[in-house]
Amino acid sequence: MEPHEQTHSGDGGGGGDCSVSGFDSAEKVIIRWDATASEEAREKMIFNDPQEVKLFLNAVDEIQKFVSSGGEIENRANSAIQIAMARLEDEFRNILVSHSSPINSDSLMLSSSSSSQLEVDEDGSSSNNGNEEDEQEEEETDLLKRSGSSASTGSAAVRLPTGRGSYSRSTSSIREIELIPIESVIHLSWIARRMVSAGYLRECIQVYGSVRKSAVDSSFRRLGIEKLSIGDVQRLNWEALEQKIRRWIRAAKICVRVVFASEKLLCEHVFESVGAVNIHEACFMETVKGPAIQLFNFAEAISISRRSPEKLFKILDLHDALIELLPDIESVFDLKSSDSIRVQAAEILSRLAEAARGILSEFENAVLREPSRVPVPGGTIHPLTRYVMNYISLISEYRPTLIDLIMSKPSRNSTDSNTPDFDFSELENNKGPLALHLIWIIVILQFNLEGKSKYYKNAALSHLFIMNNAHYIVQKIKGSPELREMIGDLYLRKLTGKFRQAATYYQRAAWVKVLYCLRDEGLHTKGSFSSGVSRSALRERFKSFNALFEEVHRVQSQWLVPDSQLREELKISILEKLSPAYRSFLGRFRSHIESGKHPENYIKISVEELETEVLDLFEGCSATQHLRRRSE
Numbered sequence: 222m223e224p225h226e227q228t229h230s231g232d233g234g235g236g237g238d239c240s241v242s243g244f245d246s247a248e249k250v251i252i253r254w255d256a257t258a259s260e261e262a263r264e265k266m267i268f269n270d271p272q273e274v275k276l277f278l279n280a281v282d283e284i285q286k287f288v289s290s291g292g293e294i295e296n297r298a299n300s301a302i303q304i305a306m307a308r309l310e311d312e313f314r315n316i317l318v319s320h321s322s323p324i325n326s327d328s329l330m331l332s333s334s335s336s337s338q339l340e341v342d343e344d345g346s347s348s349n350n351g352n353e354e355d356e357q358e359e360e361e362t363d364l365l366k367r368s369g370s371s372a373s374t375g376s377a378a379v380r381l382p383t384g385r386g387s388y389s390r391s392t393s394s395i396r397e398i399e400l401i402p403i404e405s406v407i408h409l410s411w412i413a414r415r416m417v418s419a420g421y422l423r424e425c426i427q428v429y430g431s432v433r434k435s436a437v438d439s440s441f442r443r444l445g446i447e448k449l450s451i452g453d454v455q456r457l458n459w460e461a462l463e464q465k466i467r468r469w470i471r472a473a474k475i476c477v478r479v480v481f482a483s484e485k486l487l488c489e490h491v492f493e494s495v496g497a498v499n500i501h502e503a504c505f506m507e508t509v510k511g512p513a514i515q516l517f518n519f520a521e522a523i524s525i526s527r528r529s530p531e532k533l534f535k536i537l538d539l540h541d542a543l544i545e546l547l548p549d550i551e552s553v554f555d556l557k558s559s560d561s562i563r564v565q566a567a568e569i570l571s572r573l574a575e576a577a578r579g580i581l582s583e584f585e586n587a588v589l590r591e592p593s594r595v596p597v598p599g600g601t602i603h604p605l606t607r608y609v610m611n612y613i614s615l616i617s618e619y620r621p622t623l624i625d626l627i628m629s630k631p632s633r634n635s636t637d638s639n640t641p642d643f644d645f646s647e648l649e650n651n652k653g654p655l656a657l658h659l660i661w662i663i664v665i666l667q668f669n670l671e672g673k674s675k676y677y678k679n680a681a682l683s684h685l686f687i688m689n690n691a692h693y694i695v696q697k698i699k700g701s702p703e704l705r706e707m708i709g710d711l712y713l714r715k716l717t718g719k720f721r722q723a724a725t726y727y728q729r730a731a732w733v734k735v736l737y738c739l740r741d742e743g744l745h746t747k748g749s750f751s752s753g754v755s756r757s758a759l760r761e762r763f764k765s766f767n768a769l770f771e772e773v774h775r776v777q778s779q780w781l782v783p784d785s786q787l788r789e790e791l792k793i794s795i796l797e798k799l800s801p802a803y804r805s806f807l808g809r810f811r812s813h814i815e816s817g818k819h820p821e822n823y824i825k826i827s828v829e830e831l832e833t834e835v836l837d838l839f840e841g842c843s844a845t846q847h848l849r850r851r852s853e
Contacts, residue, residue: 241294243283244283244284244286244287244294244297244298246280246283247279247280247281247283247284247301248280248284248297248301250276250277250279250280251277251280251281251284251301251304251305251308252301252304254267254277254304254305254308255304255308256307256308256311262308266312266315267308267312268312268315268316268408274408277305277308278411278415280305281302281305281309281415281419282415284298284301284302284305285298285302285415285418285419288302288419302419305415305419306416306419306421306424309412309415309416310416310421310424310425310428312408312412313409313412313413313416313425313428313429314428314432316401316405316408316409316412317401317409317428317429317432317433318432319405320400320401320402320405321432321433321435321436321439322436322439323436323439323440323442323443324398324400324440324443324475324479324480324483394478394548394549395478395479395482395549395552395553396478396479396482397479397482397483397485397486398479398483399483400436400483400484400487401487406487406490406491409491410490410491410492410494410495412425413425413429413491413492413495413500414494414495417495417500422500425500426500426503426504426507427507429488429491429504429507429508430504430507430508433484433487433504433508434507434508434509434511434512437480437484437508437509437512438512440476440480441472441476441480441512441515441516444468444471444472444475444476445468445472446468446469446472446476446515446516446519447465448515449518449519449522450518450522451518451521451522451525452522453522454518454519454522454523454526455522455526455527459529459531459532462523462535463535465519466523466535466538466539467535467538469519469520469539470538470539470542473516473520473542473543473546474542474545474546476512476516477546477549477550477553478546478549478553480509481509481512481513481553481554482549482552482553484505484508484509485505485509485553488501488502488504488505488508489501491504492504499558502556502557502558502559503558505556505559506556506558506559510559510562513554513562514562514565517562517565517566517569520539520543520569520573521565521568521569521572523535523536523539523573523576524536524539524569524572524573524576525572525576528576528579528580528583529580529583530580530583530584530587530612532576532580533577533580533581533584533616534615534619536573536576536577536580537577537619537622537623539573540570540573540574540577540622540626541622543566543569543570543573544570546566547566547567547570550562550563550566551563574626577623577626578626578627581616581623581627581658584612584662585631585658585661585662585665588605588609588662588665588666588669589639589640589665589668589669591605591669593605593673594673594676595676596673596676596677596686597686598779598781598841599682599779599780599781599841600677600682600683600685600686600689600780600781601686601689601781601782601783601841602689602690602693602783603670603673603686603690605666605669605670606666606670606690606693606694607693609662609663609666610666610693610694610697610698611697613659613662613663613704614697614700614701614704616655616659617659617701617703617704617707618703620655620703620707623655624653624655627654627655627658628654629654630645630654630657630658631645631654631657631658631661633661640665640668641664641665641667641668643661643664645657645660645661648660648709648711648712651709652707652709655707656707656708656709659704659707659708660708660712663694663708663712663716666694667690667691667694667719670686670687670690671687673686674686674687679776680730681727681730681731681777682780684723684724684726684727684730685723685727685731685780685782687719687720687723687726688720688723688724688727688782688787689781689782689783689784689787691716691719691720691723692720692784692787693784694716694720695713695716695717695720696784698713698716699713724791724794727791728794728795728798731773731777732773732795732798732799734769735766735769735770735773735799736798736799736802738762738765738766738769739766739802739803739805739806741809743758743762744758744759744762744810754810754813756813756814756817759810759813759814759823760814760817760823763814763823763824763825764823767823767825767826770826770831770834774834774835774837774838777838777839778837778838778839778840778842779841779842780838780839780841781839781840781841782839788839791839792835792836792838792839795835795838796832796835799831799835800828800831800832800835803828803831804828807824807828811824
């Protein structure tokens with residue numbers, strides 16, 4: 222049992238033989254555990270034996286009564302205290318090291334209700350006791366008794382040094398877990414109180430901080446958090462960085478809510494009863510400041526890295542994770558000494574928000590200025606269109622975050638002829654800044670595509686290209702409820718009209734000459750007494766039709782309409798005009814050709830064959846495939 226500390230009066234000999242005898246006995250106990258003088262002391266640890274713990278702590282308390290007593294006994298007391306503090310420092314370190322395993326990340330996924338809690342023995346009388354030393358004596362005596370009795374070790378409740386309701390406490394997000402068993406926590410508290418009382422505060426903090434920081438570093442490694450400088454992060458390629466961001470988001474939540482929170486609670490339990498002002502704060506920061514800076518430096522490096530469109534969504538993921546963590550960061554790092562951690566987290570959050578705004582603006586400029594001039598084969602969907610529409614579909618999924626971040630509407634330079642002319646006034650009444658930015662991106666995408674369409678030498682293919690891309694834009698909007706809601710039906714109707722208009726322009730450019738061959742004008746001869754059909758003119762008309770249709774079929778079989786429904790609708794629309802016109806033309810003039818020589822040279826295709834060949838269009842066939850089909 223640890224004795225009550227008593228006030229010693231007088232010099233080394235003034236306390237009587239009893240006091241001197243007590244000093245001599247205590248000195249012998251301490252010297253026996255001098256690791257520099259005893260092999261046994263080097264091989265054994267005091268805190269493995271409850272009886273030795275009691276003897277040694279009693280001896281330290283006894284010796285401390287004589288450190289200011291004067292005379293020779295004071296010198297002996299100071300010498301013994303130095304030996305005792307060196308020993309306690311070793312014991313302190315050994316207890317910490319023996320319980321410094323990294324946190325098991327798998328166990329962190331369990332609900333807090335499944336984690337065991339060590340209940341505190343609620344003793345109202347002792348909690349109201351005004352004598353703090355007596356209360357500490359009772360705590361230590363209680364543990365010593367339990368440690369010495371194997372029958373009671375597993376069931377007796379333990380009073381914590383802090384007097385909290387339980388060692389493991391949980392909130393809705395912060396989950397503090399037991400890092401060190403309660404018996405060892407109380408041992409650490411006993412040692413810390415004596416080291417601080419003897420003037421070894423700095424040594425106590427250094428030992429505690431170095432060992433616990435190593436434990437935190439081990440947990441970081443297990444969670445996949447690497448020691449990377451800001452420069453290291455910025456030199457990584459984006460693919461590697463994406464993986465690290467995903468890992469960081471998962472790990473940061475565990476670090477703040479479990480690792481740091483548990484370290485803070487452990488510091489409170491070990492040091493709050495020591496008596497030195499703010500020692501638990503100093504030990505907490507000694508333990509976690511370096512790891513916390515390491516953790517947040519990664520997010521800071523991302524926030525100040527070179528901006529590019531592909532980084533937007535991971536930056537938003539980081540922003541969302543950090544804004545979710547911010548209340549927990551403020552709770553865990555609520556001490557004045559940890560102001561810098563809270564400030565760093567808030568500044569990173571602000572820079573991530575600014576980076577997101579900047580990337581969106583740069584993305585708009587990139588879409589507008591995308592320089593490719595090589596026409597995509599067959600007038601199909603341009604890669605830029607796919608990229609942009611997939612991009613803004615993802616933007617719409619981050620709507621809750623971006624609505625808060627995007628506060629200003631898009632702006633255009635009205636004097637710049639290289640930017641599209643668009644009036645936002647009719648949309649602004651019911652559209653927020655984010656929705657207007659998405660509409661603006663679609664506007665500048667179409668503006669860019671209009672420019673690219675001019676690189677096609679065939680006007681019909683140019684219109685087909687615009688139709689394909691406008692239709693793809695419409696379908697992507699319709700396929701995303703979030704995007705459709707932001708774009709709105711008014712602008713969606715405009716886009717739908719755009720691809721339908723392009724389809725009409727295509728049909729005019731591609732088929733007007735073919736249909737022109739099927740008119741009656743120019744085929745009749747007129748005389749004074751009769752009128753008839755000019756067989757030579759009719760033959761030339763059939764030859765022109767055959768040549769034009771063959772050329773259209775050859776060329777447009779290589780064109781592509783990738784959307785199957787649009788492709789079929791376009792073919793039907795063509796046939797609705799071409800098939801009746803050709804059937805009528807044949808009906809009126811077939812007999813004139815068949816009554817002459819070699820009619821097969823002029824009527825080369827039936828109505829059914831014409832319809833079949835139209836159905837071959839827009840499949841993206843190569844010229845070789847086209848010839849093979851024609852020969853079959």
